[in-house]
Amino acid sequence: KQEVTQxxxxxxxxxGENLVLNCSFTDSAIYNLQWFRQDPGKGLTSLLLIxxxxxxxxxxxxxxxxxxxxxxSTLYIAASQPGDSATYLxxxxxxxxxxxxxxxFGKGTLLTVNP
Amino acid sequence: EAGVxxxxxxxxxxxxxxxxxxxNPISGHATLYWYQQIxxxxxxxxxxxxxxxxxxxxxxxxxxxxxxRLKGVDSTLKIQPAKLEDSAVYLCASSSxxxxxxxxxxxxxxxxxxxx
Numbered sequence: 001k002q003e004v005t006q007x008x009x010x011x012x013x014x015x016g017e018n019l020v021l022n023c024s025f026t027d028s029a030i031y032n033l034q035w036f037r038q039d040p041g042k043g044l045t046s047l048l049l050i051x052x053x054x055x056x057x058x059x060x061x062x063x064x065x066x067x068x069x070x071x072x073s074t075l076y077i078a079a080s081q082p083g084d085s086a087t088y089l090x091x092x093x094x095x096x097x098x099x100x101x102x103x104x105f106g107k108g109t110l111l112t113v114n115p
Numbered sequence: 116e117a118g119v120x121x122x123x124x125x126x127x128x129x130x131x132x133x134x135x136x137x138x139n140p141i142s143g144h145a146t147l148y149w150y151q152q153i154x155x156x157x158x159x160x161x162x163x164x165x166x167x168x169x170x171x172x173x174x175x176x177x178x179x180x181x182x183x184r185l186k187g188v189d190s191t192l193k194i195q196p197a198k199l200e201d202s203a204v205y206l207c208a209s210s211s212x213x214x215x216x217x218x219x220x221x222x223x224x225x226x227x228x229x230x231x
Contacts, residue, residue: 004157034219043119043206044158044222089157102171103148103220105157 140209
């Protein structure tokens with residue numbers, strides 16, 4: 001059974017700092033990994049999707065890396081801003097094939113960027 | 116392109132009552148998902164549709180939860196009767212393909228259910 005762990009559970013940083021969020025998963029046989037952002041009371045916004053054959057993806061100030069063999073991914077946020085404050089969720093897609101694909105989520109990291 | 120729409124946004128009911136949630140996926144998306152997100156947890160998949168057929172409902176509490184996707188577009192999720200532990204945010208998501216490698220999911224704003 002796939003399990004996804006995110007560390008830390010919460011993080012508070014001053015504005016302008018670079019930061020790293022961590023995600024680990026127990027079964028390395030994944031198809032892809034997706035990072036989401038969730039604002040309070042809102043749905044999930046997809047930030048980056050990394051296919052299993054890729055090592056990293058970049059979008060603006062965000063960079064996500066994937067080390068499938070070790071079951072790890074990191075989300076790097078450069079020059080953090082108060083508007084980055086949200087919960088960041090990591091999810092992996094895995095399964096045995098056919099229709100048996102599941103997206104398994106971690107519990108998220110609550111990020112607060114202080115002005 | 117319009118996103119995934121859900122209604123209502125908020126619902127408060129008493130235990131043992133019934134409730135229904137509605138979802139309209141992104142136009143053309145064949146795959147639709149319902150997730151339950153309890154406070155402080157990540158979303159948990161309840162049911163997955165491909166067009167109007169159920170692909171996976173292994174984590175759906177079928178004694179009280181039901182879902183349908185008539186005509187392969189809109190979907191409704193129903194809880195009858197509700198329990199206190201059903202208090203959560205119910206998220207709907209859609210994707211254009213069941214193919215795992217290209218399956219980016221897009222989420223709606225969710226329905227926050229409070230059971231008193």
